[in-house]
Amino acid sequence: MIKWSGSWKFWDYVSLGGNNMIEEWRQQDLSDGARFLFDKLIKNIQKTENHLNWLGFRKFIKRNKDKVWELGFSSDGRAYRVLGDFCGEKQAVLLIGCYHKEGNYTPPDSIELAFTRKALLKNGTATHEERKISIY
Numbered sequence: 320m321i322k323w324s325g326s327w328k329f330w331d332y333v334s335l336g337g338n339n340m341i342e343e344w345r346q347q348d349l350s351d352g353a354r355f356l357f358d359k360l361i362k363n364i365q366k367t368e369n370h371l372n373w374l375g376f377r378k379f380i381k382r383n384k385d386k387v388w389e390l391g392f393s394s395d396g397r398a399y400r401v402l403g404d405f406c407g408e409k410q411a412v413l414l415i416g417c418y419h420k421e422g423n424y425t426p427p428d429s430i431e432l433a434f435t436r437k438a439l440l441k442n443g444t445a446t447h448e449e450r451k452i453s454i455y
Contacts, residue, residue: 327365330412330447332436344416353394360392362452387433402433412447
């Protein structure tokens with residue numbers, strides 16, 4: 320049996336203009352309570368070996384032969400979602416943060432944008448920056 324050691328490393332998507340889109344979402348769209356829960360979610364899952372056991376793991380969203388994963392958490396009566404992708408062994412990139420209600424994402428193009436960002440990372444047009452895990 321192989322023993323796993325270490326933890327996941329998380330990255331934030333950085334736009335073509337150099338903006339950290341996840342941190343902007345975190346600062347501009349999340350309340351203090353929601354920011355705390357988001358940070359706590361990432362901190363908790365970084366030590367979970369199998370991504371299918373991540374607290375908040377919801378599903379894979381598939382498009383053609385491609386897929387992204389979805390994490391969820393709730394705060395302030397809202398269902399928040401983070402869409403992401405794997406970018407190496409025990410490494411994951413957070414592509415977009417959004418809201419989810421009754422099958423609809425806000426912004427409405429969140430899924431399409433996640434796949435676009437994934438493609439931009441893959442072809443080297445966009446970059447990512449390490450997510451620093453902090454709990455107040």
